[in-house]
Amino acid sequence: MAAVQDLRATDITETSGDDAIELGKRHLIQPWPYAGSVGAEARALIGEGNGIYITDSSGKRLIDGPAGMWCVNIGHRREELAKAMYDQAMALSYNTPWYTMNAPSAELARRIAGHAPGDLSHVFYTTGGSSAVETALRFMQFYNNVRGRPEKKLILSRGGAYHGSTYLSASLNGRPRDRDWMDGADELVVKLSSPDPFRRPQGMSLAAFTDFLVDEFRDTVARVGADKIGAFVGEPVQASGGVVIAPDGYLKRIREICRDNDILYISDEVVTAFGRLGYVFASDEMFGIDPDMITFAKGVTSGYFPLGGVIISERLLEDLRRSNHPDAMFGHGLTYTSHPIGCAVALKNLDLLEEVVLAHAQEVAPYFQAQLKTLEELPLVGEVRGLGLMGCVECVADRDSKDPLQLDKDVGKRIDAHCHELGLLVRPLINMCVMSPPLIITREQIDDMVGILREGISRTMDDLHKEGVWHG
Known part of the structure; x- marks a missing residue:
């Protein structure tokens, strides 16, 4: 006592x-x-x-x-973010996302969709980057189950990657020592080479290295089977892997292979989004790709409140709405999904980013x-x-x-x-x-x-x- x-x-x-x-x-x-x-x-x-x-x-x-x-x-x-946090807490500190919603989350979703490339127009909120990647992967599994393709679940990832610390997201990681003593869903993940030009084979030109990476990806799809592969997950820049920047044009070529083989392209922008590369999202602005999903976190609130999310293509949602299983439930959510304080902070943070x-x-x-x-x-x-x-x-x-x-x-x-x-x-x-x-x-x-x-x-x-x- x-x-x-x-x-x-x-x-x-x-x-x-x-x-x-x-x-x-x-x-x-x-x-x-x-x-x-x-x-x-x-x-x-x-x-x-x-x-x-x-x-x-x-x-x-x-x-x-x-x-x-x-x-x-x-x-x-930044007093602006502290005030946004205080004002929202005094107005509404929390609401259950299971059967209610709040205005800041809806407004933030609209603002985020306005910056996202292509038809990425819908946002599912999480508490951070790991849960954002986990959510994207679970959505991929749900999407293929509803479409009658339960075998299309394998995930392509790369050496040097870091995608999170939850069980499935951590299974994608390809950095040294991350997995030495930890278990993972290895049966669901196929690892590809790191796209690190500094570590390419001695004497190999950058163009030849790019071709090697693309050929490896294409050959892996052919060997494993496109009907077995549900998604490719890649950071535009491998951040925690050592700021690895793939050769020019590599990501666009990978995106085309994914599109040709009905493999969902998930761009992990947990680090690169919200200004780190000068734009709200870098996938299209910097690399010319329009993913099927983008994950984000970190800079969305500048670290002032835990928040993350997944932006999902309208096409994927239309596919689900047109399916023969209208009662199929995406049984996934978090207590703090769409947290009103986090979304209010993110809105003010986005104001500051856009202004200057x-x-x-x-x-x-x-x-x-x-x-x-x-x-x-x-x-x-x-x-x-x-x-x-x-x-x-x-x-x-x-x-x-x-x-x-x-x-x-x-x-x-x-x-x-x-x-x-x-x-x-x-x-x-x-x-x-x-x-x-x-x-x-x-x-x-x-x-x-x-x-x-x-x-x-x-x-x-x-x-x-x-x-x-x-x-x-």
Whole structure:
């Protein structure tokens, strides 16, 4: 009873940084933990955010290089979003989506449909990216069941992909270490090669690599059978796989194969939508494709409220309405589907994007990419790549072999640690550093960010030299 009283007496506003870290170690299970530290781990404690900056528990101000997790697109501490959240909570905090609806969700669906390509005109809301992808896949299964094609359920995915953490969405993942100790629906997924030009076979031209990827896709459809394949799921840019940008024209050619074989094309825009590439949706604007479904999350509320969704083609819904099974139920939904507060925040966020932020992101993106590219001068850096306001610095032990530093898998973490000390938070991914700052970043702030990153990589090179791990 005493322990319960102690917990009740704790006011979060009075909890010190040290207390929070200790409470985290004692009670909090972090995402993606290792067995040796699960339930007994504390991570860097962040206390405040403002604009493109966050402040850690020691009072150090840091540039938020990853924008949270690809999501704080309009920056921290925007009063407009806080007010939208408050006003909607005071009007209607929640309604059940099973037999009622709310106005913000309907208006947001109209606004989103207005930005979506082709005939993608209907929105199903979820709580985030994983549940958005899961929903798209379950809709594909339902769609084929209703149409009398219960065997058309296999899903094509790619190496380097990341599509979520729920059971079915995680089964699509193709990144190193994601699935080493985790189960998945392997019988439903067919994996294709990563479309990473940097890792293409030595001596192969970019055109030949593109043909290889397309031929592999076409051959897989022929081998497995189009009558067995329900969907292809692909990110326009493989984000958590290291900002992998497929060769020009590749996605359009894959889209044509899907259309010719009645395979639903699901464009996973959880990261790339809502301004990350300068547009609300990048599928058509950047890559010239009109998918059957688009999944979104993250930037839809700039991380201020958990919300995601799937935009579905009118053609698919018409097919269902014309079927011989009008009583077939899509038995899928979430308690927080169409949450009124999340949708109200998303509406205000979309206002801000349309008014100025998208144009600003398009204007500064070339400068962001050019400044990041200068880091290729450093011997440890094998490639800098990116698009819009997302970029990756990939470190290698040897540029000729492109050895991804197998002797030290924590190079990204080493760089992040130095950058943290210097005033920048980085997203480390084994031998890579990913950057996706808030879209409101200025040229001067880009200079600061790249300067710190350059120094962090330089210090890491010195460390590796001293330890005899790297001799570049």
